[in-house]
Amino acid sequence: MISSVLVANRGEIACRVFRTCRELGIRTVALHSDPDADALHVREADLAVRLPGATPADTYLRADLVVKAALDAGADAVHPGYGFLSENAGFARAVTDAGLVWIGPPPEAIEAMASKTRAKELMGVAPLGEVTESDLPVLVKAAAGGGGRGMRVVRELADLEGEVTAARAEALAAFGDGEVFVEPYVEGGRHVEVQVLADTHGTVWVLGTRDCSLQRRHQKVIEEAPAPGLASGVTAHLYEAAERACRATGYVGAGTVEFLVTDGGAAHFLEMNTRLQVEHPVTEAVFGIDLVALQLRIAEGEALADEPPAPHGHAVEARLYAEDPAAAFAPQTGVLHRLRVPDARRATAQGHC
Known part of the structure; x- marks a missing residue:
């Protein structure tokens, strides 16, 4: 059983994994570079380990330092989050070679799919x-x-x-x-992705679609599940292709298979992300599951049920982006002082939904 998890990441995804770990009674370990010493994910963890340096290349991207931090902290498992080393097969092998549990797909599956060129082949x-x-x-x-x-x-x-x-x-x-x-470059195509989850016993769950078409600078802004307006035949094709990708690579854990869908319903494979996605909460809301908890169960060797839960309803996620209008709206960091979310019932009554 996993008793202590180091999250090889920072920010929102580290906090997200820590939340589930707390609910399951699992001890949490954070990493931080020098600029991130007082970050929220550091304060939320049971223990934090400093990675000396300021840049990602010197800290979060150093697989040797991350593995050493996990061992020094007494963690018995590593969750990669998303970004950084999450799709690095060498890092996955280093984790398992150190006797730690890797909460992710096998290195061979990462190698097959994490490189977009090899995945397309x-x-x-x-x-x-x-x-x-x-x-x-x-x-x-x-x-x-x-x-x-x-x-x-x-x-x-x-x-x-x-x-x-x-x-x-x-x-x-x-x-x-x-x-x-x-x-x-497919002009006007819809960006539709399929959430998958697979265990070590041969069961693959296909957990619906998400539409991520509204983007800015290739960054997703609005994500919703299920993807609205897809013909049943298109959805079935996406499901089949996503499951085929999993079985072809011996996939284990959570992943996302992404497509571009044209107005005529043709689906073009984009890539498979061999990790948890930023937009995973909309799938969790529709299926009533905790994907991080399921990742942990799968890493411990537990089997999924033969069929996933039935989906219900619709969920939308919106991301916040900070930009500087004085610098051609270039991405910028800053402090969020206030967020106003209109009352959904009042907005609907006033016709503003």
Whole structure:
């Protein structure tokens, strides 16, 4: 049984995992760089371990330091959260080689799917090679990681080389991996993803769809479950493809298979994120489950029920983004002083829903 979990991450996802651990009576361990010493996730954990340094490359992306911190803190399991090392097969192996429980998919599944190029090959989709005018517009995309980083839309062939260089630099800084690839950019397609959960006994749960089409700078803004307005045949196809991806890789744990769906209902495989997603709470709300708790159970070797719970209702998640209007609305950090959420019942009565 898992008794102590180190979360190899920071911020919201660390707090989210700690919440479930507290409910289950599991001791929690946080990591922090020097600038994050007083961050909320540090204050919420039972124990915090300092990673000397200020940049992610010197702290949260150092697999050797993270594993050492887990051992020094007496943790018996590591939850990677999302971002940083969450889709790094080498890190997963380092965790298990150290005798710790890895709360995530097997390294082999991460290797098969965490690289977007290899994932597309596995699903029968090939990235573009030599790009010509007839291929435009195209999307330059980081092979590792996610969250919109390392992505560029290119509409002019003359811009391609510069955008590839910029995407490589951004991906290397964010994920420690500068590999990028180029694929067709589907104009106006809906971004629809499928939540999956698999155990070590061969059971795969397909937990509905989420629509994440409303985005800004390739960052999701609104996410809702289930994805509205999908024809039953399209949904069935997405479910089948998502389950096939899991079984083809021997997948274990929580993951998300992402697609672009055209107005005509054609589905284009984008990638599989071999980790928990930021938008996982909308699936939890619709299915009445705790995905983090299920991750922990699966890591302990427990079996899922043959079928997942039945979904009920609809859930929407909105993300808050801070931007500086004086700097061309560039992303910026800052303090949130007030959040006003209108009363849903009054808004509905006034026709403002």
